[in-house]
Amino acid sequence: MTAKHAIAITVNEKRYEAVAEPRMSLADFLRDQLGLTGTHLGCEQGICGSCTVLFNGETVRACLLLAVQANGGVILTVEGLAARAESGQRLHPIQQGFLETAGFQCGFCTPGFLMTVYELLKENSSPSEDEIRERLSGNLCRCTGYQNIIDAVLWAAERLRGQASR
Numbered sequence: 001m002t003a004k005h006a007i008a009i010t011v012n013e014k015r016y017e018a019v020a021e022p023r024m025s026l027a028d029f030l031r032d033q034l035g036l037t038g039t040h041l042g043c044e045q046g047i048c049g050s051c052t053v054l055f056n057g058e059t060v061r062a063c064l065l066l067a068v069q070a071n072g073g074v075i076l077t078v079e080g081l082a083a084r085a086e087s088g089q090r091l092h093p094i095q096q097g098f099l100e101t102a103g104f105q106c107g108f109c110t111p112g113f114l115m116t117v118y119e120l121l122k123e124n125s126s127p128s129e130d131e132i133r134e135r136l137s138g139n140l141c142r143c144t145g146y147q148n149i150i151d152a153v154l155w156a157a158e159r160l161r162g163q164a165s166r
């Protein structure tokens with residue numbers, strides 16, 4: 001039997017103490033141990049980006065990181081995004097942007113896109129279409145054809161700039 005490891009991790013501003021198998025991925029840990037199933041698993045080999053979360057402020061593929069490697073870290077998942085909405089709003093502006101522009105269809109890829117966009121707009125409040133395309137090049141979507149996702153990011157960027165100037 002493989003020994004489990006105790007880990008302490010902060011996810012969406014809540015601290016968790018748990019045990020994980022040495023080979024358990026962060027994605028499986030979030031989904032199976034914490035019940036945070038908004039982080040989706042597609043390829044499970046680092047290609048599709050659907051499992052993207054923020055780890056200590058930077059995007060990572062949660063299928064490639066082991067839960068034990070995240071010990072002591074701070075994670076933001078898609079479930080934590082809505083908690084960062086403007087007061088009185090149910091959705092974060094990035095989520096709202098995807099809704100406004102039909103930036104998703106089946107929605108499987110969407111959580112990963114949202115987290116990548118969150119990182120992008122933290123770094124660059126006014127990205128060009130080319131910059132958006134480049135940053136999102138590691139996230140795959142089989143449904144939308146991408147233009148609506150670009151429009152969603154532009155919509156969200158404008159909304160966030162408006163918030164910042166108030």
Ligand code: FES
Nearest residue numbers: 042044046049063
């Ligand atoms: S499930 Fe992690 S990159 Fe595809």
Ligand code: FES
Nearest residue numbers: 105107141142143
């Ligand atoms: S909306 Fe279906 S895979 Fe992107």
